Amino acid sequence: MSETSVAAPADLAELRAMLSAVAGPINFIGGGTDMLIAGRPMPAVGLLIDLSRIAGMAFICADDGGIRVGGATTVAAIAAHRGIATRLPALAEAAAQCGSVQIRNRATIGGNIANAAPAADLVPVLVAAKARLGCIGRDGASRELAICDYAPDRGFLIAEVILPRDGLLPRSAFVKLGPRLDLSISRLNIALLAEFQDGRFGDVRIAAGALGPRPLRLRIAEAALAGRKLEHATLRDFLAALAADVDAAIPGRNSQAYKRRAISGLGLDLIAQAVGLSPRDQLFEDVVQ
The missing domain is CATH 3.30.390.50 (CO dehydrogenase flavoprotein, C-terminal domain)
Structure with a gap:
């Protein structure tokens, strides 16, 4: 029998408390496209945290400064967002070419990064735009990393993607x-x-x-x-x-x-x-x- 347990925190405060309280392995699932489509197995042990219901993790803010995208924001939402299409057309185009309609409606920007596939479509745009990642560590504390310094085995949850204004070229x-x-x-x-x-x-x-x-x-x-x-x-x-x-x-x-x-x-x-x-x-x- 599997020793995996599943949790679905309602907000970031509950998530942070959960991360700091759990001693064993923790895995995250957002859209879950690798499990549903690619057949990746469920984790055998530890806590699996469902990110899809967390308030405040799915958003896009494209104002006159930089662009901020919540880690649980779907690829479809990025492809359809007018502000991103205006400020960073390459990201909207990469999102529009990422998989099928069904995959885009489930896949998230955080998952596209954390999955660490060499051919991930969104990541080259983010690298060229000097993106930074707002992450949450196992202690529940926030950290900010350059996308080039992120590694999935470090256990950080990607809460948001930050595209600074000085990284966005015309x-x-x-x-x-x-x-x-x-x-x-x-x-x-x-x-x-x-x-x-x-x-x-x-x-x-x-x-x-x-x-x-x-x-x-x-x-x-x-x-x-x-x-x-x-x-x-x-x-x-x-x-x-x-x-x-x-x-x-x-x-x-x-x-x-x-x-x-x-x-x-x-x-x-x-x-x-x-x-x-x-x-x-x-x-x-x-x-x-």
């Missing part, structure tokens, strides 16, 4: 490559945040998933775009830099050659989306010839 885009058009798990995904004015890039941040155990910044590609005019030479250097980032991330991997080629097409689509051009624009067509 242009953003997200693209992915999967094995089929619908319900695809990314074989490669890329997010870009950038300043772009009068045909020239300013600050640029790019992050990619499915190139390693966790999404990572593509520093060589960032440097190839930053401060440069959008023209053929820039795009050619950008594509070469993307390939170099792949080589640095997965040297000797069987998928290296494939992803070096695949990232070029995704990279051009990413730039086109960010600057508001068609990927069939002559500028991009000339580069791939």
